[in-house]
Amino acid sequence: xxxxxxxxxxxxxxxxxxxxxxVIPPDVTVEIHxxxxxxTQHGDFACNLAMMLAKQLKQRPRDIAEKIxxxxxxxxxxxxxxxxxxxxxxxxxxxxxxxxxxxxxxTEQQRYGTGNSGAGKSVILEFVSANPTGxxxxxxxxxxxxxxxxxxxxxxxxxxxxxxxxxxxxxxQMNILATSVWLRYLELCGEQFKFPANGYRGDYVWDIAAxxxxxxxxxFHHAQKDVFNQIPPDVDDxxxxxxxxxxxxxxxxxxxxxxxYLVVFDRGLNLILDDIRQDLLQFKVSYDHWFSERSLSTDxxxxxxxxxxxxxxxxxxxxxWFRSSSFGDEKDRVLxxxxxxxxxxxxxxxxxxxxxxxxxxxxxxxWGADHHGYxxxxxxxxxxxxxxxNRLNVLLVQFATLYRGKxxxxxxxxxxxxxTLRELREEVGADAARFFYVQRKSEQHLDFxxxxxxxxxxxxPVYYVQYAHARISSVFREARDKGFIANSTQWQTEPLDFTRxxxxxxxxxxxxxxRYPEMLEMAATACEPHQITYYLRELAQDFHVFYNAHKILIxxxxxxxxxxSLIAAVQQVLYNGLTIIGVSAPxxx
RNA sequence: GCGCCCGUAGCUCAGCCCGGAUAGAGCGUUGGCCUCCGGAGCCAAAGGUCACAGGUUCAAAUCCUGUCGGGCGCGCCA
Numbered sequence: 288x289x290x291x292x293x294x295x296x297x298x299x300x301x302x303x304x305x306x307x308x309x310v311i312p313p314d315v316t317v318e319i320h321x322x323x324x325x326x327t328q329h330g331d332f333a334c335n336l337a338m339m340l341a342k343q344l345k346q347r348p349r350d351i352a353e354k355i356x357x358x359x360x361x362x363x364x365x366x367x368x369x370x371x372x373x374x375x376x377x378x379x380x381x382x383x384x385x386x387x388x389x390x391x392x393x394t395e396q397q398r399y400g401t402g403n404s405g406a407g408k409s410v411i412l413e414f415v416s417a418n419p420t421g422x423x424x425x426x427x428x429x430x431x432x433x434x435x436x437x438x439x440x441x442x443x444x445x446x447x448x449x450x451x452x453x454x455x456x457x458x459x460q461m462n463i464l465a466t467s468v469w470l471r472y473l474e475l476c477g478e479q480f481k482f483p484a485n486g487y488r489g490d491y492v493w494d495i496a497a498x499x500x501x502x503x504x505x506x507f508h509h510a511q512k513d514v515f516n517q518i519p520p521d522v523d524d525x526x527x528x529x530x531x532x533x534x535x536x537x538x539x540x541x542x543x544x545x546x547x548y549l550v551v552f553d554r555g556l557n558l559i560l561d562d563i564r565q566d567l568l569q570f571k572v573s574y575d576h577w578f579s580e581r582s583l584s585t586d587x588x589x590x591x592x593x594x595x596x597x598x599x600x601x602x603x604x605x606x607x608w609f610r611s612s613s614f615g616d617e618k619d620r621v622l623x624x625x626x627x628x629x630x631x632x633x634x635x636x637x638x639x640x641x642x643x644x645x646x647x648x649x650x651x652x653x654w655g656a657d658h659h660g661y662x663x664x665x666x667x668x669x670x671x672x673x674x675x676x677n678r679l680n681v682l683l684v685q686f687a688t689l690y691r692g693k694x695x696x697x698x699x700x701x702x703x704x705x706x707t708l709r710e711l712r713e714e715v716g717a718d719a720a721r722f723f724y725v726q727r728k729s730e731q732h733l734d735f736x737x738x739x740x741x742x743x744x745x746x747x748p749v750y751y752v753q754y755a756h757a758r759i760s761s762v763f764r765e766a767r768d769k770g771f772i773a774n775s776t777q778w779q780t781e782p783l784d785f786t787r788x789x790x791x792x793x794x795x796x797x798x799x800x801x802r803y804p805e806m807l808e809m810a811a812t813a814c815e816p817h818q819i820t821y822y823l824r825e826l827a828q829d830f831h832v833f834y835n836a837h838k839i840l841i842x843x844x845x846x847x848x849x850x851x852s853l854i855a856a857v858q859q860v861l862y863n864g865l866t867i868i869g870v871s872a873p874x875x876x
Numbered sequence: 877g878c879g880c881c882c883g884u885a886g887c888u889c890a891g892c893c894c895g896g897a898u899a900g901a902g903c904g905u906u907g908g909c910c911u912c913c914g915g916a917g918c919c920a921a922a923g924g925u926c927a928c929a930g931g932u933u934c935a936a937a938u939c940c941u942g943u944c945g946g947g948c949g950c951g952c953c954a
Contacts, residue, residue, distance in 0.1 A: 318894075320894065322896085324897075325897080325898085325899090325900085326897070326898080329897070333896085333897085335895090335896055338896070338934080338935085341934080342933095342934090348934085371897080372896080372897050373896075373897080373934070373935075374896095374934095375896075375897070418954065420954095455954065458953090458954065459953070459954075460953080460954060529953090604952080605952090606952055607952095608952090617878080617879075617950080618950090620952090621951090621952045622952095623952085624952040625952060626952080628952085630951095630952065630953085630954090631953070631954050632954095635954095655948095656880085656881070656947090656948060656949085657948060657949065658949085658954090659879085659880050659881080659948075659949060660879070660880075660948090660949045660950055661949090661954095662880090663879090683880085683881080685881075685882090685947085685948085686947090686948085726889085727888090727889070727890095728889090728890085730880095730881060730882080731881085731882075731889080732881090732882075732946095732947070734888065734889095736888085739888095739903085742916095747916080748902070750916050751902090751916070751917090753916085754914085754916050754917075755917095757914080757916090758913090758914055758916095758917085761913075761914055762913050762914090764913095765913050765914090766913080769913090812893090813893070817890085818890090821889095821890060821891095821901080824901080824902080825901085828901095831917055831918065832917095832918070832919095834913085834914095834917075834918085835909090835910090835915095835917065835918040835919085836918080838912075838913065839913060840913045841913090875914095876914090876916070
């Protein structure tokens with residue numbers, strides 16, 4: 288049940304009536320906005336429709352308001368309709384409208400609040416998709432938490448959601464990783480040399496090298512002088528770090544041969560990918576599919592052919608270019624490099640076509656904000672290939688900055704000195720991490736304070752919300768001990784007298800509970816799971832205030848039972864909201 | 877230089893999409909509250925030029941233009 292939707296319906300009917308009576312000309316477009324007024328004296332909902340229409344109808348807002356009010360269908364859910372201020376229509380609902388909310392929550396349970404705005408539509412949600420060149424760090428964690436929460440949120444809005452991780456298992460970065468692994472392996476074999484500036488230096492590279500060394504002993508061993516002979520100097524020796532590492536990659540392939548090189552390459556890829564999978568799983572983030580870039584090879588040639596056939600490409604300086612500037616991009620982009628290699632961009636076009644061909648209605652990508660300049664060219668490619676680029680929605684996530692109290696933690700991927708997602712999880716726990724990550728709007732910079740996330744005090748919003756849930760569980764344990772209830776569904780078999788809920792704290796709780804479906808729908812439409820965290824905090828607060836003011840396990844049986852039903856409803860909604868953002872709802876803390 | 881994001885209380889941020897009534901929350905600060913269902917809780921107070929300047933409007937934190945400040949991006953990298 289959704290009070291706002293029901294009311295919206297009443298206003299639609301009123302407008303239709305007024306149009307039939309030609310009070311409102313049929314060609315006037317009317318958008319009905321209902322809001323929850325800040326002041327309780329303004330009722331439960333307010334509508335500014337009369338003021339919006341005043342200009343078009345050339346009438347005074349209050350006169351229009353009166354006509355609208357007169358045209359509103361009668362319903363027992365509405366107790367009072369006032370016209371106030373400049374022409375607001377203020378609606379006060381009958382108490383039993385709110386009482387129905389409790390029944391609705393207790394019968395719909397996990398389904399309470401879910402909607403159908405996305406019904407029938409399928410969406411493919413791609414997120415994280417970090418290169419498998421190292422463990423996930425705290426930046427990826429934000430994308431993971433946001434993506435997983437958004438997936439749940441969209442599913443709650445009725446979409447069929449498919450989660451996907453795009454694995455960049457081809458390309459230069461992976462070759463740099465493979466070469467870094469091999470060089471560390473050579474060091475384990477006793478060779479001594481200067482590790483390339485542009486190589487991957489994290490400890491995990493040593494671990495991969497060690498696993499190779501354990502299994503294959505010296506099978507991939509080559510002498511230092513053969514490896515570095517004729518290699519252009521590294522940046523520290525006055526050379527170019529890119530030239531240096533590229534030459535080393537070529538040397539690795541040459542000395543190892545295709546087969547052995549692949550063994551080294553795959554060992555790195557697989558160990559890191561397994562690690563990422565485990566990491567995300569422990570973060571309660573799961574995927575329907577891990578899509579390999581390498582598997583795109585046939586799509587890749589087909590994509591190039593299509594672009595060429597449509598005349599959107601040209602050759603210049605030995606490379607193949609896509610005329611993306613004709614489709615809104617600021618300049619043209621290279622598809623095939625001078626050396627014959629396709630660019631990452633080409634693979635990405637193929638990947639997006641692949642998604643569309645699989646029949647998804649909506650494509651959502653969650654990217655780091657540093658990739659924002661990349662969006663126009665991907666959309667340009669889709670447009671060039673006769674697809675509607677609006678079906679692709681790219682959501683950008685800003686980076687997270689870690690703090691330990693006041694101290695800002697420096698991060699550098701280069702040196703391998705970054706805080707990993709695993710370290711974060713182990714330090715603050717998955718629940719706090721998930722909550723903190725989605726607490727901010729995604730395009731907002733996030734300051735993540737480790738001290739705050741760990742603190743088990745009132746400053747920590749995660750515990751505040753979880754505590755409300757656990758506290759309710761505790762009341763039910765106590766109720767059972769005292770013999771007040773035999774089982775947790777007793778109020779569903781015996782009639783409850785909801786009119787006993789008379790206290791302001793009880794009314795506040797009912798109002799907040801009734802807002803949940805509206806809040807969810809808005810959050811889903813805007814792709815903003817952070818709204819859930821704000822809502823949950825409010826609901827938890829309303830509960831704590833109520834709890835502090837009134838005793839639940841009292842002698843008065845009728846009031847006791849109805850209060851139990853109220854807090855059971857609160858507990859259900861806390862559970863539903865926490866579940867969407869991927870945070871557990873504990874019975875005990 | 878161009879493009880995108882951000883600027884709201886001491887700090888961290890909601891609210892902006894879709895204009896509406898006295899601009900909200902948490903933290904921090906100050907002072908209070910259970911012999912009682914979990915004090916990881918509650919109550920109260922102080923705290924604002926919504927960056928700035930114009931414009932549109934009956935009405936602007938919200939829409940438009942410009943300025944200033946902060947972040948990011950502008951590769952035949954991914």
